[in-house]
Amino acid sequence: MTVEFAPVVERRLGALPASAEFLRRLDVAGIVDELCPIREVAHLTHGQVIEMLVANRLSAPAPLVRVGEWARQWAVEEVFGVEPDLLGDDRLARALDAIAPCLDQLVGTVGAQAITEFGIDASRIHWDMTSMSLFGAYEDQDEQFPQVKYDHPKDRRVDLKQIQAGLAVTGDGGVPVFHRIYDGGAGEVAQVVGAMNALRTMAQQRNFLLVADSKLVSYPNVSALLDANVAFIAPAPAARVPDSIYAARSLEDAQAVDYTADRDRHRPAEERDLYRVLEDTHRLAGPRKSDPSHTLRRILVHSTGNARGQEKARTKRLARAAEDLDKLQRQAGGRYYGTAEKIAARIGMIARTRRVQDCLRTTIGADPEGRCTLQWHFDQDVLDAEAAADGWYALLTNLTPEQADAADVLLRYKGQSVVERRYHDFKVNRPGFGRDLRLWL
Known part of the structure; x- marks a missing residue:
């Protein structure tokens, strides 16, 4: 043998x-x-x-x-x-x-190849930016590349420098097809036009829908998108839509939207969040009087889930503010808060920290012995007006009603979460991606 x-x-x-x-x-x-x-x-x-x-x-x-x-x-x-x-x-x-x-150029070419080779529908693209905090000195940086700088990081690590990244994914499957790296101090608002032009070249089609966050809504950005004939959907910044606009609306007049959030799919129908929409117009004025204003469709969206969350958050901050104010009221006229100036300074800090500046009413006086006193209360009218706006937010778009009614605009915007999930995959799940894929194979 x-x-x-x-x-x-x-x-x-x-x-x-x-x-x-x-x-x-x-x-x-x-x-x-x-x-x-x-x-x-x-x-x-x-x-x-x-x-x-x-x-x-x-x-x-x-x-x-x-x-x-x-x-x-x-x-x-x-x-x-x-x-x-x-x-x-x-x-x-x-x-x-x-x-x-x-x-x-390399990223754009590979993205275009992915669209062509796999037949990806690039008619709707979702764009978002994020920041990545970094450790180290990063001295002697080459100026031809994005700079690591201090700014306003998404993870609130203001002690760390950062770099920023923009990512575009398709509405068809959330496939990443484009990304770009930016300076750590680059403003998100200023990057929209450059990303839009790159996406137009990559997608090889003029008419596509760009869905982004509220940083898209600026006069220069909207002007560039309209001039390029690019459709867009983005939430209006909160400061551009007063609460009085929402408070004047009635839910009875709103249209229910057939949409179920992923987090609610396992819940009984009666426990799921409900969405309703109304429509009006929004006028976006330019920085100069000579600039022509843009009239956009404004979709007012009400979410019962958002309403519950805002009510809970308001109750929590009011309770914390009340606790701080009651303590200050007891200490008024004492060793630490013996003057009106010190009491007023502490009130200002509490109001800012607990975010109750609009509804807090205070009176600093004196008792018969001349010691400082404090009386305070929350203005119920202000709280009622704030509660009337709970659950509402606004979407701005240049899509025509023939292209998408109010409900369709919301449904298309809801796909924005997919780009956030891709960032999550990159930042959090990246170490396990290879293992997960090996198990799948």
């Missing part, structure tokens, strides 16, 4: 075949190589290196080092035909440096 021993090589396969198929159909390597050519004598093109980095991010996200070691443990050579020893840190750095100057 003859016994033969054959060497057995074991490598992890995981999601690599799926990654390779998608990268091939998106033609990532071909697009990179066309925009960033390299000498024919090179062992790997920039496109091949970028494909390896994408596969690495999808299968085993970790600090971007020792990619060659990852390739030896995984079946990279068998799936992609790339020798792991060629993926040294210097080679990866050269590829990243090569694509940096043309990154925007």
Whole structure:
């Protein structure tokens, strides 16, 4: 009997075949190589290196080092035909440096390829921006790239510098097709027009619907969108619609919308949030008197869920303010609050912190012995007016009633949550993505 021993090589396969198929159909390597050519004598093109980095991010996200070691443990050579020893840190750095100057064009081209190859419906695109807080000094930054700066981070870590990112996903499946990186101090309002122009080029169609947050609503942005014949939906900033507009509306006149939020799908019908809509117009004036004003459709939306949440929040802040004011009332005229100036300063702090400036009424007086006293109450008329506006918000759009009635406008806007979920996937679930995909395969 003859016994033969054959060497057995074991490598992890995981999601690599799926990654390779998608990268091939998106033609990532071909697009990179066309925009960033390299000498024919090179062992790997920039496109091949970028494909390896994408596969690495999808299968085993970790600090971007020792990619060659990852390739030896995984079946990279068998799936992609790339020798792991060629993926040294210097080679990866050269590829990243090569694509940096043309990154925007690269992203747009890959996005257009995704739309074409997979037949994605790009007639509705959702756009949003987020911030990412960073640690470190970030000195001597190259000015040709987005700058890490202090600003107003979404996670409220004002002690950290940040970079910002914009992401566009399709209404058809929430597929990310475009992204862009911005300075940490870049204003969201000023980025809408640039994103809109890039999306028009990528989508290869003039007529598409852009859905965004309230940062879209500025006179320059709306003017540019109207001039470009781009339809849009965005919530009106709260300051642009007074509460009196909502308080004057009656729910009996509003149209019920057949919409169920994802969070309510498991609940009985009687416990689900209800949505109703009304419609009027909104006049958006320019910064100069000579600027022509824009008249937009305004969809007034009432949500029972929002109404409950606002009522609960108001009850909570009033209770906390009352607790602080009662304590101040007891201490008035004492050691710490012996003067009217000190009492008034404390009242101002409580009003700002608890957000009760509009409804708080106070009187600082003196007792027969000359000690300061405090009387306070909440103005019920103001609270009633605030309660009458609970649950309402407004959407602005240039869609015609023939293109979408009030209910349709709300339904299209509700898809905006998908871009927020994509950010969540990137920020929170990213480390587990590769594992989840391997289990699925």
